[in-house]
Amino acid sequence: MSVQHRLELVGAPASPYTQKMLALLRYRHIPYAVSWGQPGEFCESRGIAKPRPVLMPTFLLEEAGGGVEAVCDSTPIIRRLEDMFTGRSVLPADxxxxxxxxxxxxxxxxxxxxxxxxxxxxxxxxxxxxxxxxxxxxxxxxxxxxxxxxxxxxxxxxxxxxxxxxxxxxxxxxxxxxxxxxxxxxxxxxxxxxxxxxxxxxxxxxxxxxxxxxxxxxxxxxxxxxxxxxxxxxxxxxxxxxxxxxxxxxxxxxxxxxxxxxxxxxxxxxxxxxxxxxxxxxxxxxxxxxxxxxxxxxxxxxxxxxxxxxxxxxxxxxxxxxxxxxxxxxxxxxxxxxxxxxxxxxx
Ligand SMILES: N[C@@H](CCC(=O)N[C@@H](CS)C(=O)NCC(=O)O)C(=O)O
CATH class of the missing domain: 1.20.1050.10 (Glutathione S-transferase Yfyf (Class Pi); Chain A, domain 2)
Incomplete structure (x- = not known):
């Protein structure tokens, strides 16, 4: 399955931000595949440029041009996911x-x-x-x-x-x-x-x-x-x-x-x-x-x-x-x- 269908992320069980995002994905009904490991190594194995700095969790998201980019920082990612997937929003309208x-x-x-x-x-x-x-x-x-x-x-x-x-x-x-x-x-x-x-x-x-x-x-x-x-x-x-x-x-x-x-x-x-x-x-x-x-x-x-x-x-x-x-x-x-x-x- 491509990134489009199942959102890929790399993180660790003991990383609070990884747990933040996994709970959010479950709540929002966003299909995902989590790999437990080091984001840097994961990006290398996939031939994707590492984000700077490399933090957990790292997400693989589609770039505007159609390629895949590795991104981290949960707060802006949550906003990006709001644009990518409709319904079950976590952002109040008021x-x-x-x-x-x-x-x-x-x-x-x-x-x-x-x-x-x-x-x-x-x-x-x-x-x-x-x-x-x-x-x-x-x-x-x-x-x-x-x-x-x-x-x-x-x-x-x-x-x-x-x-x-x-x-x-x-x-x-x-x-x-x-x-x-x-x-x-x-x-x-x-x-x-x-x-x-x-x-x-x-x-x-x-x-x-x-x-x-x-x-x-x-x-x-x-x-x-x-x-x-x-x-x-x-x-x-x-x-x-x-x-x-x-x-x-x-x-x-x-x-x-x-x-x-x-x-x-x-x-x-x-x-x-x-x-x-x-x-x-x-x-x-x-x-x-x-x-x-x-x-x-x-x-x-x-x-x-x-x-x-x-x-x-x-x-x-x-x-x-x-x-x-x-x-x-x-x-x-x-x-x-x-x-x-x-x-x-x-x-
Ligand atoms: N502001 C970032 C913070 C993420 C973060 O700090 N992740 C920690 C793990 S929980 C990390 O990867 N730290 C790198 C290190 O300790 O080398 C977010 O919201 O995702």
Whole structure:
């Protein structure tokens, strides 16, 4: 079957973005074929140019000229899939609601992934779990000796990268307190509705699912915390995995003004930790600084500068500025006092 009929992607079971996209493909009834492996090697074996940077998951999509290109970055791919396949959309038609959905997706991809990476490699027992399962997730029959080597190699490399996302002994309490507040906010939100913006899932739900699939399903410490404080979230993760039987209709998007107060608690967490991180990072990118330090949730945070996250902030602002006056004022009243407004430029 050609790419046209069955969408091809390469990823890993323990990659949150791979899980985000697989759940989305199932929900959207998009036929797919996933190869478990390294995108770089996969592209080479197919004679297709690698994307830059090479990230998981990588999709093979048809180019305008008829050829096949390898692409990664789940957020724009979701928008591309909306154009390629009709029905069962994950993007609310109401621009104000769509903006909030985008905020949630961005927060999931860029902040919740810090929970994931931190918990995966910060404590020895979690690192041992991931160090063993990651190579086995590529080849379950790996010889024991090779597994031991791979385990040491991956663990050393990933533990050495913790500082990149800002995880350290100093920031660990901030990350872990944010994870608990986030779980509590989501737990109380799920008491009112099945998904973040109503009775059908948006792109933001899939973003959250991707990270939570790991936090709840793969890494021992965050799994225990989730079971302790957020049983609804644990059950939601199982349900989100496959929403192919859900029958969406447009009335299932709950208008912004009817959303329960619990949505705001989620936004308050975004404003409390993600907004300051985005602003500090963007300033560092502008100043050409390789690392940045600043206060997040009352503690000193330091991490490597990420040009990609500065782009995310730019895209969020472009979307915000594209809102019509009425839509923008509905978004503004929801966001007022959450702290999220600090990362949006009024103009
Ligand atoms: N913004 C990207 C992020 C994808 C991403 O960071 N993927 C990770 C795995 S979960 C990756 O491939 N990292 C490369 C590496 O660790 O070498 C997306 O939404 O797809």
């Amino acid at each position: 621009p104000a609601l769509a903006f909030v959905d985008y905020l949630i997706e961005d927060f999931a991809d860029e902040w919740c992934t810090r929970y994931m990476f931190h918990y995966r490699w910060h404590r020895q027992r979690d690192a041992e779990n991931a160090g063993t399962l990651l190579p086995l997730g590529m080849d379950v029959s790996l010889a024991s000796e090779t597994l031991q080597q791979a385990r040491r190699f991956i663990t050393d490399r990933q533990v050495g990268r913790l500082y990149v996302v800002g995880s350290s002994d100093i920031t660990a309490p901030v990350i872990e307190a944010s994870y608990r507040r986030f779980l509590q906010a989501m737990e109380s939100h799920l008491q009112s509705q099945q998904f973040m913006l109503g009775a059908r899932p948006g792109a933001g739900d899939f973003g959250l699912f991707g990270q939570l699939s790991q936090l709840v399903g793969f890494d021992p410490t965050p799994r225990e915390i989730a079971r302790e404080v957020a049983p609804r979230v644990v059950a939601w993760v199982d349900l989100m995995q496959d929403q192919s039987g859900h029958q969406p209709d447009d009335s299932q998007w709950l208008p912004l003004q009817e959303q329960p107060a619990s949505l705001r608690s989620l936004l308050v967490e975004i404003g409390r930790v993600y907004a300051p991180a985005q602003l500090l990072n963007a300033r560092a990118v502008e100043a050409g600084e390789k690392t940045w330090a600043g206060e997040i949730d009352g503690a000193l945070w330091t991490q490597q500068t990420f040009p990609y996250q500065a782009k995310c902030l730019k895209w969020t602002n472009e979307r915000y500025r594209a809102l019509g006056a009425g839509d923008r004022s509905r978004v503004d009243s929801l966001l007022a006092g959450t702290g999220v407004e600090s990362m949006l430029v009024q103009s």
